[in-house]
Amino acid sequence: MNKLPLARFKVIDLTRARAGPTAVRQLADWGADVIKVEAPEETAEVGSRNSSDFQNLHRNKRSITLNLKYPQAVEILKRLAAQADVLVENYRPDVKHRLGIDYERMREVNPRLVYASISGFGQEGPYSARPGLDQIAQGMGGLMSITGLPGQGPVRAGIAVADVTAGVFCAMGILIALLEREESGEGQWVQTSLLAAQIALLDFQAARWLLNQEVPEQAGNNHPTAVPTGVFATADGHINIAASGNDLFARLCKALDAEHLTKHPDYSGGRVRLRNRDQLNAEIEAITRTRASAEWIERLNAAGVPCGPIYRIDEVFADPQVQHIGIARAIEHPQRGHQQLLGQPVELSRTPWSLRVPTPEKGDSTDSVLAALGYDGETIAKLRTDGVV
Numbered sequence: 001m002n003k004l005p006l007a008r009f010k011v012i013d014l015t016r017a018r019a020g021p022t023a024v025r026q027l028a029d030w031g032a033d034v035i036k037v038e039a040p041e042e043t044a045e046v047g048s049r050n051s052s053d054f055q056n057l058h059r060n061k062r063s064i065t066l067n068l069k070y071p072q073a074v075e076i077l078k079r080l081a082a083q084a085d086v087l088v089e090n091y092r093p094d095v096k097h098r099l100g101i102d103y104e105r106m107r108e109v110n111p112r113l114v115y116a117s118i119s120g121f122g123q124e125g126p127y128s129a130r131p132g133l134d135q136i137a138q139g140m141g142g143l144m145s146i147t148g149l150p151g152q153g154p155v156r157a158g159i160a161v162a163d164v165t166a167g168v169f170c171a172m173g174i175l176i177a178l179l180e181r182e183e184s185g186e187g188q189w190v191q192t193s194l195l196a197a198q199i200a201l202l203d204f205q206a207a208r209w210l211l212n213q214e215v216p217e218q219a220g221n222n223h224p225t226a227v228p229t230g231v232f233a234t235a236d237g238h239i240n241i242a243a244s245g246n247d248l249f250a251r252l253c254k255a256l257d258a259e260h261l262t263k264h265p266d267y268s269g270g271r272v273r274l275r276n277r278d279q280l281n282a283e284i285e286a287i288t289r290t291r292a293s294a295e296w297i298e299r300l301n302a303a304g305v306p307c308g309p310i311y312r313i314d315e316v317f318a319d320p321q322v323q324h325i326g327i328a329r330a331i332e333h334p335q336r337g338h339q340q341l342l343g344q345p346v347e348l349s350r351t352p353w354s355l356r357v358p359t360p361e362k363g364d365s366t367d368s369v370l371a372a373l374g375y376d377g378e379t380i381a382k383l384r385t386d387g388v389v
Contacts, residue, residue, distance in 0.1 A: 004031020005351040009085040009178065012037060012077070013061065014101075018046050018134070018160055019118045019194060020090035021057040022167025027086065027174065028060035029344050029353040035080065035369060038362050040065040040389065055359045056341050059331065062365035065389050068099050072388045077101060078109045079373050085187075086174055090118040093128050103189040114177040116190040118170050123191055132194050137162035141198025146205055149220040166197035222281070227273040228252070231310065232285045234293040241284070242306040244270065255303035256287045333358040363389070 006027055013024045013036040028034040036058060047053035066073040078101075081087055087106060089096060096102040096117075103115040117123060120132010138144050138156050148155030173190040181187055199206065205224065208214045216224055223229035226244030243252035246269065253261045261267055261283060266276040273280055288296055293309060300307035311319065317328055317340075329343045336358070344353045366389050370380050383389045 003351065004354060005348065007031040007033070009033070010083060011035070011086040011088065012080055012084050014087065014089040014091070015118070016045050017090065018057065018163040019166040019170070020088055021046070022164050023116065023118065023170035023174070024061070024088050025057060025059070026168065026171035026344075029355070031351075031354070032086070034061040035365070036061045036063045036360065037066050037068075037077065038063055040067050040363070040387065049359075049362065050336070055333070055336070055339060058359040059341060060354075060356050061360055062369065063360040063362055064366040064369045065363035067388055068101065070386070070388045072383065072386070074100055076370065076373065076375075076383075076389075078106070080369070081106050081113055082110050083373075084110065084113060085178065086114045086116065088116045088118075088170070088174070092131065093117075093119055093123045107187065111186055112181060113187040114174055114181065114190060115187065116170050116174050116177075117192075118166050119191075119193045121195045122193045127195075134160040134163040134194060137194035137198045141195055142202055142205070143198055146202075146216050146218055146224070148218050150218045152218060152220075155218075161201060162194040162198040165201050166192050166194050169197050169200070222277060225274060227270065227277045228280055228284055230281060232281070232288040234288050234291060234296055236292045238310050239288070239293050239296055240306075240308050240310060241288075241300065244273075246270070248305060249273070251303050252284075252300070252305045255300050255305055256284065258283070258287055329355045331355045331358050 009027070009032045011024060011027050011032045011034045013021070013034050015021050015024060024034055024036075045054060046057065066076055068074055068077065089101075091099075103117070106113055106115055119128065120137065121127040121130055135156055138161060139154065141162060143161060144154035144156055147157055169192045170190065173192060177188050177190050205216045208216050221231035223242070223244065226242070228249070229242040229244050230240070231238050232241055241252065243249050249267070250259075250262050253259050261280070265272070267273050267280055291299075297307050297309060309315075316322055322328075327343045327345060328340050331339050331341060333339050339358065341355060343355070346353075367380055370383070370389070371377075375383070380389070
């Protein structure tokens, strides 16, 4: 196998919960040498160590324990940082300053260090000290106001959207900083937040307000502006159909044996279809209810109309196309046996990502990492006795 593309980079992972570990997982899967720093005592992580969530978030890492409340532990961290390329943290903004491991102080140790921070609301500003969680960001970032059925009231998305996207954006920022470092020779501070990530994810919904002063409302399973695009009942369930634009609409009507709809004045263009969406959807659904989902999916796709099933999660991973793209990968855990973990959605032709090792046991690499930093066995034993590691 070719050398993994990020194998030359060493990453210190100070993160907990979900957003930070998501960012680091992006780097670890592509080969970065990740050292996960954990407190010796129990701390607030996502799920127990044995949970599927924890196992999925922390693969491809080594683990050491450091109690950063001790000056000796901070000194160990700084010795690690002196040799590292990246440090990622998602403490509240004030915590890293209190511990003495903020960007300015770590930059003194290693000017080439790319230091990445994920916060709830930003490193500065009126809300910077607030605790940030995904659902709070979903609400403040506008997502809950446009999710759900019209008039239903706010609805959270079914996944941790702000957490995951903040992690992905953070990883992208780290890679940009590493690329820039090749020219400048200097590291820099990469920052993102759950709030900024959630707002960025609004995309065209945000543009509707910023450019047109139009406040988007809940549209349920319908696309907010493209008609007909939504969920339609069939004889045995539901399917998604996306047929906005006159050409796709004409193909849909032909596949439904309902070409008369293209001549109806209420459906003659995108704007009038949007205005008469409920009426049009009802006419389409009266037809889709007459056949099974699988029959419509085959028939509409053959006609060039985007259409697909609406799966439960177990059905997602049973789908032959999902299996073909290989986004679920297997790995053997020494205690837990065979595991299936969620993979990367990006593939490179020469240097692909990989699942190399399962999530480590807490502190399983403490001795070896400290020894590589020059600590002898007696010193390491004393650090354990003193509660530093």
